[in-house]
Amino acid sequence: MSSRPGTAPNPGGGGSAEWTRRDLLGHKQPVSCVAWSASGKRLASGDEEGVVKIWHIDEPLPKDGRAERSQQDLQHASKDKEVIVALAFNPRREELLAVVGSSTTKIYDLRSRSASVVLTAATPQACAAAWDSHDQLLIAQVRNGVTHLDAKRKRVHKAHTLRDGDEIVCIALSEIGGKKEQQLLVGTKYGVEVWSWPGYEHLTTLAGGHACHHGRLSGVTALAVSSKDRFLASGGYDASVCIWDLPTATPLAAVYTPDDAVRAISFSSDHNLLAYSSQSAEGQQGSVDVVGVQSGKLLQRIPLAHHSEDVAFNPRWPRLLACAGDTITTKDSKNRSVVESHVTLVLLGK
Numbered sequence: 001m002s003s004r005p006g007t008a009p010n011p012g013g014g015g016s017a018e019w020t021r022r023d024l025l026g027h028k029q030p031v032s033c034v035a036w037s038a039s040g041k042r043l044a045s046g047d048e049e050g051v052v053k054i055w056h057i058d059e060p061l062p063k064d065g066r067a068e069r070s071q072q073d074l075q076h077a078s079k080d081k082e083v084i085v086a087l088a089f090n091p092r093r094e095e096l097l098a099v100v101g102s103s104t105t106k107i108y109d110l111r112s113r114s115a116s117v118v119l120t121a122a123t124p125q126a127c128a129a130a131w132d133s134h135d136q137l138l139i140a141q142v143r144n145g146v147t148h149l150d151a152k153r154k155r156v157h158k159a160h161t162l163r164d165g166d167e168i169v170c171i172a173l174s175e176i177g178g179k180k181e182q183q184l185l186v187g188t189k190y191g192v193e194v195w196s197w198p199g200y201e202h203l204t205t206l207a208g209g210h211a212c213h214h215g216r217l218s219g220v221t222a223l224a225v226s227s228k229d230r231f232l233a234s235g236g237y238d239a240s241v242c243i244w245d246l247p248t249a250t251p252l253a254a255v256y257t258p259d260d261a262v263r264a265i266s267f268s269s270d271h272n273l274l275a276y277s278s279q280s281a282e283g284q285q286g287s288v289d290v291v292g293v294q295s296g297k298l299l300q301r302i303p304l305a306h307h308s309e310d311v312a313f314n315p316r317w318p319r320l321l322a323c324a325g326d327t328i329t330t331k332d333s334k335n336r337s338v339v340e341s342h343v344t345l346v347l348l349g350k
Contacts, residue, residue, distance in 0.1 A: 018349035019300060020061060023328075026053055027341040031324040033310040034343060035087035037094040040269075040316025042110075044097055045324060045343045046084025050076040052099055054110060060320045060347045074108060074115055076101050086129040088137070096151060098137050100129045105139050107151050121156040123147050130173045132182055132197065140171040140186070148198075160200055162186065166193065172223040173197065174232070176247055185232065187220030192234050194249075206234075206249055222276070226267035227315075231293055233274055235262025241276050243293060253296030259286065264310045267293070268318040273348075275321055279307035288323050290348065302346055319348040 029049040036043055043055040054072040076084060082101040090096035096118065097108045105126060107118040125142040132138070137149040144166045145159040162168070170187040184197040192206040222235035225246065232244040241255040241262055259278040263286075266275050274293050279286045286307025290300040304326045314320035323344040332338045 019302060020347045020349075021302075022061060022345040022347070023326075024055055024343040024345065025340060027051065027343070030306075030327065030341045031309070031343055032084050033087050034312050034322045034324045035089055035097075036312055036314050036322065037089040038091050038315055039094060040314045040320075042089070042094065043322055043343070044087045044089065044099075045322075046076070046087050046099065047341065048083045050081040050084060050101060052076055052084060052087065052097075054097075055343070057314075057320075057345075060314075060317050060345070072110060072113060072115055074099065076104070076106065085126055088129040088131055090131050090135065090137075090151065092133065092135065096135075098129050098131070098139075098149075100126045100139060102126060105129070105137075105147075105149065107137065107149065119149055119151060119154050119156065121147060121149055127168060128170045130171050130184075132173050133175065136198075138171060138173070138184070138197070140168045142168055144168055146171070146184075146200075162193070162195060162200065163202065166190065169219065169221055170223045172225045172232075174225050174229045174246060176229050185223055185225070187223045187234060189219035192220055192223070192232075204249070206232075206244065221261050222263065222265045224265045224267055224274075226271035226293070227269055228271070230271050231267065233265045233267065233276075235265050235276055237261045239278060241265060241274070241291075241296075243274065243296060252294065255289075255291050255296045255298070257289065263307065266311045266313045266321070268313045269315045270318040273299070273313070273318070275311045275313060277308035277311050277323065277325075288321070288346070290321075300348060304344070308344075317347075321346045321348065 027047045029047040031047050034045045046052045052074040056071050086100035088098040095111045105121045105123045108115045123139045128140040130138050135152040139147040147159045148157040166188045172185045174183040182197045184195040186193045194203040219237045224233045232246045234242050239257045243253045257278045263277045275290045277288045288302040306327045308323040309325040312322045326344045328340045
């Protein structure tokens with residue numbers, strides 16, 4: 001583990017906004033996704049070689065400077081290594097972790113160090129995952145399919161096709177419609193589609209496309225729902241982020257990044273901040289930006305050596321943010337270049 005302070009310009013005022021960075025080392029391949037447990041004390045990270053690491057985070061920044069080590073390591077695929085595309089802790093039973101590879105999904109029980117497998121399903125072209133409040137896991141597949149895994153009954157249901165022609169990129173669940181009939185939010189190349197769950201009834205399309213304050217039609221690359229289902233954020237291929245009042249489906253703000261397509265977005269647990277990552281249009285460098293939810297105003301920018309594939313605010317500490325995908329190039333004992341992949345934790349200043 002390494003910790004170092006940093007500063008980022010605050011466009012809204014004088015001086016600078018401080019943040020502290022902490023790196024969790026151990027992955028040998030680029031980190032592709034991260035996820036927090038509901039308590040905020042466990043962090044899961046997955047990489048491009050199918051390795052998942054579970055970290056126990058007791059405090060945002062250890063005062064003694066101790067090295068951080070993962071408490072559990074999972075090898076998702078024993079034969080063919082596959083990229084981990086999504087991770088999701090069960091919100092009610094955080095010992096259950098869904099690990100979604102590019103072709104296989106497994107639900108692990110983390111109570112033992114060896115982490116037993118509760119349920120396995122073939123999910124070709126999987127791209128996203130979301131738990132509802134009743135131990136039901138939804139896996140989105142690019143070719144417009146949603147596979148339903150019942151962790152309680154250990155049953156895999158047949159994939160459901162939402163609508164011909166849609167290409168799913170991301171999903172999120174909301175309890176706006178009530179716990180019995182929730183809303184399934186689906187990001188596609190046409191915009192944000194809203195479906196009922198578990199009924200799979202199409203309810204509406206938000207603004208007919210992604211961009212909420214201009215007429216251009218843009219596909220959606222990322223979705224996030226805030227705590228208590230107050231806000232929805234959608235990121236697009238056009239390097240924009242739209243923030244919505246979710247109960248009324250009213251657009252609140254639009255943010256335009258200086259870089260390329262938005263890769264991931266996350267709300268802070270107090271739903272005051274929104275973080276999103278994007279890749280530089282000129283190369284591999286990227287950044288994580290933090291904006292105010294109500295205003296869309298840029299508050300902080302975290303520069304990274306490599307674009308972050310995923311970002312996730314901690315549910316317990318509203319200003320602790322996990323970023324996936326950053327790398328550091330070092331030299332080994334024979335002076336050969338070695339790329340170290342890690343998870344980056346950022347503690348934002350007040």
